[in-house]
Amino acid sequence: MNQQIPVLTDQCSLFIKREDLIHPLVSGNKFRKLKYNLAEAKKQNHKQLLTFGGAFSNHIAAVAYAGKENGFATIGVIRGEELINKIKENPTLAKAQKAGMQFVFLNREQYRDKENQVLLNRLKLLYGDFYLIPEGGTNALAVQGCEEILTSQDAVFDYICCAVGTGGTIAGIINSAKPHQKVLGFPALKGDFLSNDIRKFAKNSNWELISDFTFGGYAKVTPDYIAFLNIIYQSTKIPLDPVYTGKMVFGVLQLMERNYFSQHSKILLIHTGGMQGIKGMNQLLSKRGWPQIAYGD
Incomplete structure (x- = not known):
């Protein structure tokens, strides 16, 4: 429109x-970015999605909602360890958690290594296999x-x-x-x-x-x-x-x-x-x- x-x-x-x-929940460019990524995750028979974002990230919220709507478990790797005990005070994280998203909180130094394969391998050991969606959702499918x-x-x-x-x-x-x-x-x-x-x-x-x-x-x-x-x-x-x-x-x-x-x-x-x-x-x-x-x- x-x-x-x-x-x-x-x-x-x-x-x-x-x-x-x-x-109503996965609006704008986040809907567009996730469309073909979700299709690819289903094609590869993944059961859960993992992504990265900040405390008020539109992307984190969108992945949580889209995952719930499409039958995926979701994991959000969040920048800022200080947020661990403040989820309910943060409207974005509270809504994402209500949609079923699990959180991993990293300090800012750790978060800068979000593309490091060592970190990704550690996350797979902790949570099992996942379909990775980058921070902000940008990749070729997005x-x-x-x-x-x-x-x-x-x-x-x-x-x-x-x-x-x-x-x-x-x-x-x-x-x-x-x-x-x-x-x-x-x-x-x-x-x-x-x-x-x-x-x-x-x-x-x-x-x-x-x-x-x-x-x-x-x-x-x-x-x-x-x-x-x-x-x-x-x-x-x-x-x-x-x-x-x-x-x-x-x-x-x-x-x-x-x-x-x-x-x-x-x-x-x-x-x-x-x-x-x-x-x-x-x-x-x-x-x-x-x-x-x-x-x-």
Whole structure:
């Protein structure tokens, strides 16, 4: 579903593809990334899935829900040993646990070795065989799923914009975009490594990363930015997650003010979901005494 966004200029027309509505629990790009991975896990006769993520990870929540729905046991390897006794205080982990996910908590030094075969072998000794899904879900099968985000109806757009985490979603979009379309990625954090990660999967060169709107880093926000999210919701009834899609929408509107886009451009924004993280973000905002996001569960 592509929903038009009212803007205060006739320079461009904005539409947002509501991938957040694709599934009630496994929404947006996580649904796309898991689609073919789950099929492959079934094909290989695996009974459980193992993946990695942080305390408020959309990916952790999605794997827990998708695993339960598709008959897999799930194991989440979580960054941060301090969370062992705080599961019930963390809305993401509490929901994942309720969906049946077991947790392994690693300190940050151990977590950096998440791709080390020694660690993976130790996990197999502890939990038995599993189908491994990488942190964030990005692999070749995930990119294949994300190639299905754009449809033939989206060929009318000049620009396709999406938030970027691990790079899998934008790689799929790049691969399915038409030659006349430019794909703009808005990273959640700065780093040259993202371009290299995207190039591992992207077949075309019609894309650009714009890193001016991270608000200082991954999951970092300001009171003014939270106010922006609430204004967008009040005027459009479109809820945006604060870590990914919200920053992308903010960035696109800023680029419009800078006349980045040619006049009368048609721009499609991809809403990649992530709404489950709002409750956790509001906990952090409350501790700081800041205004909270006025929507979400």
